[in-house]
Amino acid sequence: MYPRQTTHPRHDRRGPAVRGLTAATTALLVAAVLAGCGSGSSSTAASPASASAADSGSSASFPVTVSPANGSVTLKAQPERIVSLSPTATEDLYAVGAGKQVVAVDSQSNYPSGAPVTSLSGLTPNAEAIIKYSPDLVVASADSNGLVAALTKVGVPVLIEPAAATLDDAYQQIGQLGAATGHDAQATRTVATMKSEIAADVKSAGTAHQGLGYYWELSANPYYSATSKTFIGQVVGLFGLKNIADAADKASDGGYPELSQEYIVTAKPQIIMLADNSAADGGQSPAVVAKRAGWADIPAVRTGLVVPLNDDVASRWGPRLPELVEQIAQALRKAPTS
Amino acid sequence: MNPGADRDARPAGHPGRRTARAYGIAAAFLVVAVLGSALVGAADLNPLATVTALLDRIPFVDLHSSLSPLDRAVLYQIRMPRIVLGALVGGLLSLAGAGYQGVFRNPLVDSGLLGASAGAGLGATVAIVYLGGAGPSAVPVAAFVGALAGVAVAYAAGAVGGPGTATLLLAGLAVGMFLTAIQTFVLQRSAQDIQQVYSWLLGSLATAGWGQVGEILPYTAVSTLVVLLHGRHLDVLSVGDEEARSLGLHPGRIRLLVVSACALAAATAVAVSGLIGFVGIIVPHAVRRLAGTSYRVVLPLSLLFGAGFLVLADTLARTVLAPGELPIGVVTALVGSPVFIWILRGTRSVHT
Numbered sequence: 192m193y194p195r196q197t198t199h200p201r202h203d204r205r206g207p208a209v210r211g212l213t214a215a216t217t218a219l220l221v222a223a224v225l226a227g228c229g230s231g232s233s234s235t236a237a238s239p240a241s242a243s244a245a246d247s248g249s250s251a252s253f254p255v256t257v258s259p260a261n262g263s264v265t266l267k268a269q270p271e272r273i274v275s276l277s278p279t280a281t282e283d284l285y286a287v288g289a290g291k292q293v294v295a296v297d298s299q300s301n302y303p304s305g306a307p308v309t310s311l312s313g314l315t316p317n318a319e320a321i322i323k324y325s326p327d328l329v330v331a332s333a334d335s336n337g338l339v340a341a342l343t344k345v346g347v348p349v350l351i352e353p354a355a356a357t358l359d360d361a362y363q364q365i366g367q368l369g370a371a372t373g374h375d376a377q378a379t380r381t382v383a384t385m386k387s388e389i390a391a392d393v394k395s396a397g398t399a400h401q402g403l404g405y406y407w408e409l410s411a412n413p414y415y416s417a418t419s420k421t422f423i424g425q426v427v428g429l430f431g432l433k434n435i436a437d438a439a440d441k442a443s444d445g446g447y448p449e450l451s452q453e454y455i456v457t458a459k460p461q462i463i464m465l466a467d468n469s470a471a472d473g474g475q476s477p478a479v480v481a482k483r484a485g486w487a488d489i490p491a492v493r494t495g496l497v498v499p500l501n502d503d504v505a506s507r508w509g510p511r512l513p514e515l516v517e518q519i520a521q522a523l524r525k526a527p528t529s
Numbered sequence: 530m531n532p533g534a535d536r537d538a539r540p541a542g543h544p545g546r547r548t549a550r551a552y553g554i555a556a557a558f559l560v561v562a563v564l565g566s567a568l569v570g571a572a573d574l575n576p577l578a579t580v581t582a583l584l585d586r587i588p589f590v591d592l593h594s595s596l597s598p599l600d601r602a603v604l605y606q607i608r609m610p611r612i613v614l615g616a617l618v619g620g621l622l623s624l625a626g627a628g629y630q631g632v633f634r635n636p637l638v639d640s641g642l643l644g645a646s647a648g649a650g651l652g653a654t655v656a657i658v659y660l661g662g663a664g665p666s667a668v669p670v671a672a673f674v675g676a677l678a679g680v681a682v683a684y685a686a687g688a689v690g691g692p693g694t695a696t697l698l699l700a701g702l703a704v705g706m707f708l709t710a711i712q713t714f715v716l717q718r719s720a721q722d723i724q725q726v727y728s729w730l731l732g733s734l735a736t737a738g739w740g741q742v743g744e745i746l747p748y749t750a751v752s753t754l755v756v757l758l759h760g761r762h763l764d765v766l767s768v769g770d771e772e773a774r775s776l777g778l779h780p781g782r783i784r785l786l787v788v789s790a791c792a793l794a795a796a797t798a799v800a801v802s803g804l805i806g807f808v809g810i811i812v813p814h815a816v817r818r819l820a821g822t823s824y825r826v827v828l829p830l831s832l833l834f835g836a837g838f839l840v841l842a843d844t845l846a847r848t849v850l851a852p853g854e855l856p857i858g859v860v861t862a863l864v865g866s867p868v869f870i871w872i873l874r875g876t877r878s879v880h881t
Binding site: 315410441443449451456458473483486488 | 598733847
């Protein structure tokens with residue numbers, strides 16, 4: 192739903208701004224459906240035999256049926272015009288080797304650099320604007336604005352790949368996108384590589400840091416964090432760290448509580464991870480954190496263990512996850528022993 | 530409370546003992562709110578050590594507190610500035626509400642009226658969406674400018690319709706809706722910023738620091754002084770423009786001055802706390818129940834009670850879900866609404 196920060200509380204907090212548009216968009220959709228019937232939604236794809244070209248080849252036999260969050264979806268032929276409305280899905284598609292089939296990605300899909308970025312919105316998708324690209328597969332992280340219903344009416348299959356709740360979810364989505372695009376084998380390899388890299392990173396960090404407290408900062412104004420039960424909390428949990436946000440579980444059903452500043456300080460986290468350091472996310476940095484009134488005595492600040500993460504990777508559940516795990520591992524190698 | 534005894538709508542109110550008692554209650558309320566608030570929080574500081582640490586800060590008092598340096602940082606750098614900022618914001622919002630109610634002779638007017646909240650909302654949203662790189666520092670300035678600009682536009686628009694406060698109020702509503710529409714549009718185009726904007730709209734003192742207290746002090750002083758000095762004028766205006774003129778006053782000029790000062794007060798509060806609703810209505814009405822309707826009394830008492838009320842509301846915001854937090858706007862409305870209805874009990878019609 193939220194391309195850049197999908198595992199963030201933003202997720203649940205869609206304002207009236209978004210909802211209010213639904214009526215207007217529905218009206219547009221009716222028009223889109225009427226006009227869309229004739230347009231090229233059914234451009235016949237290459238036959239199963241000839242689709243086995245280039246990259247992964249082997250397993251591209253269609254039709255294929257996959258089971259994304261919006262139920263069972265059957266793809267009659269290998270899609271050749273994919274529109275991705277989710278930054279994570281975009282990364283997944285390129286990772287499994289389906290990049291050449293992607294014709295348009297949403298405005299927040301900033302990776303990999305060659306992806307055909309458009310002004311399409313994954314948050315408030317406009318079916319008509321999407322249909323203009325004559326897609327034969329659309330991938331999104333949420334079914335907002337009646338996306339699935341509208342595209343289904345014009346015969347375009349849609350895969351909803353929502354924010355992963357667990358690591359397995361993330362792997363499964365990559366596998367699913369591989370299957371749906373005819374790149375089964377490479378998807379399997381991608382997942383295997385991710386798993387081994389993550390395992391190696393976790394191992395490289397050793398065990399000396401186990402039990403240290405960490406604070407994951409999603410936003411600094413006010414202070415939003417993520418508990419251990421969130422996707423990102425599970426990822427960091429691989430290192431055996433203690434999440435200070437867990438004490439505030441009751442403050443948020445979604446696992447993204449707003450923390451009291453006094454609590455953060457007195458919980459004395461030994462590590463602070465900033466998922467809000469890019470300019471667009473609030474521009475927090477280790478230097479800014481050190482200057483916050485009352486924060487100077489926090490162990491993490493004193494020992495310099497305030498880690499500015501790659502915000503995009505930290506808020507997605509795609510193939511670059513090992514990079515995030517490695518960044519955390521690097522920091523932990525410098526951590527004091529508990 | 531003294532139900533039934535305060536239906537006096539005459540400007541002078543009851544001078545003397547009742548006023549003195551009201552001031553006493555207000556001062557006690559504020560002191561208790563601040564002290565109580567200082568003793569609780571997500572960081573479980575030892576209450577006794579906290580008190581000694583606070584007393585130690587008084588000049589010429591030298592006490593040893595058992596608080597660790599970290600705990601001291603929490604108390605001096607995080608909790609106390611938040612309480613002080615909350616008191617200032619609450620006082621400003623209540624004073625602005627009371628001032629507006631006097632100018633418009635309308636009890637339903639809140640500090641956010643006349644495009645102030647909508648303007649601030651638009652300013653903050655634009656800053657968050659387009660000036661993300663400028664960091665958090667841009668948001669308060671943008672909100673402050675937005676609030677003042679909103680009121681200025683509303684005032685200009687209202688003046689087109691000729692004199693009279695009703696036109697001004699309606700113009701304020703129209704301008705507010707217009708600005709909110711633009712804000713919604715801006716936000717819709719950048720939906721990934723919704724969480725940040727939403728947090729701001731609900732109001733928060735979560736990141737309060739002494740820096741903010743220092744920044745708003747000058748504006749607080751000026752706006753408070755101007756509004757407080759006009760208590761008697763508002764009393765005269767409440768009888769009618771004709772009467773005011775016959776006493777040698779210029780109703781239009783007074784209104785412009787008080788509205789400007791109230792706008793400055795509201796903008797100042799909004800800049801550091803976001804949109805905190807309802808305080809500007811509930812506090813002045815509570816004060817009227819306690820001390821009568823003379824603005825000479827209502828204005829200063831609103832300042833004091835507003836300060837105490839917001840300190841208490843923020844104390845709830847930061848302790849109910851501790852170590853989590855609630856947006857303070859939720860608390861003021863959730864606690865404020867029932868209290869407000871309780872206060873209105875027995876008030877058959879409200880004169881301002």
